[in-house]
Amino acid sequence: MSWWDPALLSDLATHYRVTVFDLPSVGYSGAATAPLTIAWLADITAGFAQTIGLSDPTVLGWGMGGEVALAMAERHRGLVGSLVLVDTSAGGPGALKPSTSIVSLLASPRATPQALSTLLFPATSVGLVERTIWEADLFAGTPDWMTARDVAWQAALQASLWKHPSLVTGLKDVTIPALVLSGADDVVFPVQDASVLAGELPHGSLVILAALGYGAIIQDAPAFVAALEKFTG
Numbered sequence: 001m002s003w004w005d006p007a008l009l010s011d012l013a014t015h016y017r018v019t020v021f022d023l024p025s026v027g028y029s030g031a032a033t034a035p036l037t038i039a040w041l042a043d044i045t046a047g048f049a050q051t052i053g054l055s056d057p058t059v060l061g062w063g064m065g066g067e068v069a070l071a072m073a074e075r076h077r078g079l080v081g082s083l084v085l086v087d088t089s090a091g092g093p094g095a096l097k098p099s100t101s102i103v104s105l106l107a108s109p110r111a112t113p114q115a116l117s118t119l120l121f122p123a124t125s126v127g128l129v130e131r132t133i134w135e136a137d138l139f140a141g142t143p144d145w146m147t148a149r150d151v152a153w154q155a156a157l158q159a160s161l162w163k164h165p166s167l168v169t170g171l172k173d174v175t176i177p178a179l180v181l182s183g184a185d186d187v188v189f190p191v192q193d194a195s196v197l198a199g200e201l202p203h204g205s206l207v208i209l210a211a212l213g214y215g216a217i218i219q220d221a222p223a224f225v226a227a228l229e230k231f232t233g
Contacts, residue, residue, distance in 0.1 A: 001027055002138060003062075008221040015229060016058070021048060023068070025150035032150070036157045038166070042071035046079055056081030058232060062217065063088055063189065064154065067161055073178075074170035083178040083201075084228060087186050087214050089193035090200070091161035092168040096190040106188070107155035109148035113138045120215030122185045127212075130219045171200045179231040181207045181224065183216030205231065 001020050012018050022029040023041055045068055049057055059080050061069030066088025073080045089095050097103075102119060105111055113135045120134065121127035146154070161167065178201045182194035191208060198206035207227045209216045217224040 005134075005137070005218045005221065008218060008224070011221055011225050012228075015225070016232075019052065019054070019057075023065075025153065026146055031147070032153065036153045038067055038071045038157065038161060039075065041068045042075050045069075045072050046076040049079065058082045058084060060084040060086065060228075061088060062086040063214070064158060066189075067091065067167060070167050070171075070174070073174045073176060074167070077173070080176060082176050082232070083174070084231070085178060085180045085194075085197065086217055086224075087182050087189050087194070088180075088197070089161075089189045090167040090171060090197050091163075092165035093163060094165075094168075095162060095196070096192045097162050098188055098190065102187055103155075103159075106158075107151065109146070109151040117215075119188050120213055121219055122211065122213045124211060127219065130215070134215070134218065168200070171197075172202065175202050177231070178204045179207065179228065180204055181209065181216070181227060183212035183214060183219075184208050184210050185213045186216070188214040 001022055004020055009018055009020065024030060024032040024044060025036070045059075057080065059069045059072060059082075061067065061084070063086075066085040067090070069083055069085060070090060073083055105115055105119065117131040117135050121130045178198075180194050180198035180201070182189070182191045184191055194208070195206060198204040209220055209223055212219050
């Protein structure tokens, strides 16, 4: 949960009821007992939404969270009211993948906040300032980190999603409204994948935020919230 900037959550909360949570093996949630699968994470999320009584929620997923949200909509039709898919992809062998060096960094349990910040924010004057702020705030006062085993499981899960079209084949059946938003300079989930994703969803719409990267919704939270308000009406 610490990756979600408090200022962004506060801004969202002035317009919406906001629920955030840690998936298994992350932060305050218990460890998974077996290697992760996207279907299991989607089912866990759906069960959580039902348990706390959410009705037709707008499910917002960022990065791998977007893939979980997609799988949730595909596997639990009628539960999700709409989707907001931020800097993510449906994967599959036709998707544009990040570079080998980026994949290696994300798969390393020794990755530092400083190294991770280079993936979120472009090397612009504004981006460099945002890196410093994010590095100072990241994980402050929380145990929101992952063990080496869990980092490896997440990396393996993402690698499998790049290879297999399991999410892609279900996109045509996701008939709920879906907003796909991406930073134009995202190096983790290339912006071309967002364009393809929005085009393949029956009711998908696309917003590209210029000069921003994987951390677009942190770096320009007002632009993101404005796009979300327009989408949800």
